[in-house]
Amino acid sequence: MKAQMLEVEIKEVKEYLASLEKQLQELQENCDHHFQENTYYETCLKCNKVNSLYY
Numbered sequence: 001m002k003a004q005m006l007e008v009e010i011k012e013v014k015e016y017l018a019s020l021e022k023q024l025q026e027l028q029e030n031c032d033h034h035f036q037e038n039t040y041y042e043t044c045l046k047c048n049k050v051n052s053l054y055y
């Protein structure tokens with residue numbers, strides 16, 4: 001069944017994506033940020049974390 005194969009693949013990709021997001025989150029939590037300010041936001045040069053400066 002093609003549909004079942006696709007479902008399995010979708011599940012695997014979602015799990016992979018979740019693990020990547022977790023890795024990125026951990027990296028950004030452990031970073032001693034070095035922010036570079038732009039007009040409306042600041043970006044960390046080390047971990048790429050973005051903070052909005054205007055809410």
Ligand SMILES: [Zn+2]
Nearest residue numbers: 031033044047
């Ligand atoms: Zn950072």
